Amino acid sequence: MYSEPEPEIAGRMRGMHIFAAVALDATPIGSREAWGWRGRTLGRPVATSSGDGWLRVVSAPAHRAGGRLWTGPQEAERSMPSAVPRPRLRGRRTWTEGEYGYLAELYDKATHPTVTSHEPVLQAAPDLDxxxxxxxxxxxxxxxxxxxxxxxxxxxxxxxxxxxxxxxxxxxxxxxxxxxxxxxxxxxxxxxxxxxxxxxxxxxxxxxxxxxxxxxxxxxxxxxxxxxxxxxxxxxxxxxxxxxxxxxxxxxxxxxxxxxxxxxxxxxxxxxxxxxx
Missing domain, CATH: 3.90.1200 (Aminoglycoside 3'-phosphotransferase; Chain: A, domain 2)
Known part of the structure; x- marks a missing residue:
């Protein structure tokens, strides 16, 4: 949940997000974008045949794509108990294009907003019961x-x-x-x-x-x-x-x-x- 990266990265990631949406039979809706650190990830709300979801695309240099960070959500889906509330992972795709590898993950859409919308650092006290x-x-x-x-x-x-x-x-x-x-x-x-x-x-x-x-x-x-x-x-x-x-x-x-x-x-x-x- 960081600010939009430099134009070259933003354009590349938006293009890959469109590619991922087609591959996972999803349609981006609205204009909301959620960027990761320095544009490494891009998430957007999408519509699918099974209801609204959230499509997140991760990128890395091709020689570093894969490994622990890429398998984390898939392994969490298998391992985390119901006492841990989280959007469920519906599907995923991986591919390589040019110098970069990509991972697309389709989740259930979170029904509530995050406590902070961008940076991890808290700036004002949230109202939490x-x-x-x-x-x-x-x-x-x-x-x-x-x-x-x-x-x-x-x-x-x-x-x-x-x-x-x-x-x-x-x-x-x-x-x-x-x-x-x-x-x-x-x-x-x-x-x-x-x-x-x-x-x-x-x-x-x-x-x-x-x-x-x-x-x-x-x-x-x-x-x-x-x-x-x-x-x-x-x-x-x-x-x-x-x-x-x-x-x-x-x-x-x-x-x-x-x-x-x-x-x-x-x-x-x-x-x-x-x-x-």
Missing amino acids: DAWWDGLSTALDAIAAVPSDRVAVRQAYLDRAMPKYLGIAVDTAAPAWSTAHGDLHWANLTRPRLAILDWEGWGAAPAGYDAALLYAYSLLVPETAARIRERLGYLLDSRSGRFAELVVITELLQSTTRGDNLELEGALRTRLGELAG
Whole structure:
């Protein structure tokens, strides 16, 4: 849910979305477009013979197409229990054209809007009732219990990146691991009825990772950050949860070196100081 990319990428992706719609017997409706990071994905509402849906096209250089990120939604469809609310995957296609490989995924249409429409970072407190928070807690517990050999965060990355980006001496061995969604931010959550979107990167991560990521993306809105600690404190207020926060801070501070999440840097460093203290 990012801004539209540069014209060359936008034109190529729109053309591939039309191609995918024909291949999956879908017709784009309306003018809404949902762009992924730097134009890597494009999603649009579509009409099909079985009802309205959502068609998402993913692109990557041909030599990097495939692998964990491309199989994530398909494997989530097979593995995630009903306690995890999400649009169901109806069909998929893969193909290569020129220098790029593509994946098209046809989903049920989400019936409610995402909490934020573009960036993952929260800028204002959303109106979320107790049922929404209860559903999120239940979903995170259910995700954590799913057995899988998928990996969302690698120990080798922690060993390399945590000392570099945290700038402090830290034990990089995760106290515990569990299954995580892996990209739990506000543009991947719907309201007022909860659904969790974007299942590309799910897999094993330090326990508490999803709660820690959502908390980090909420640091600019203290009211919501406090609400997360109130409702998900059982995941965060432990040795594992504090370690997960350090992992998330590592990743997001690294992202600022690429020009992303710059508005979060000050809050992340403040929180790092609290954890390190």
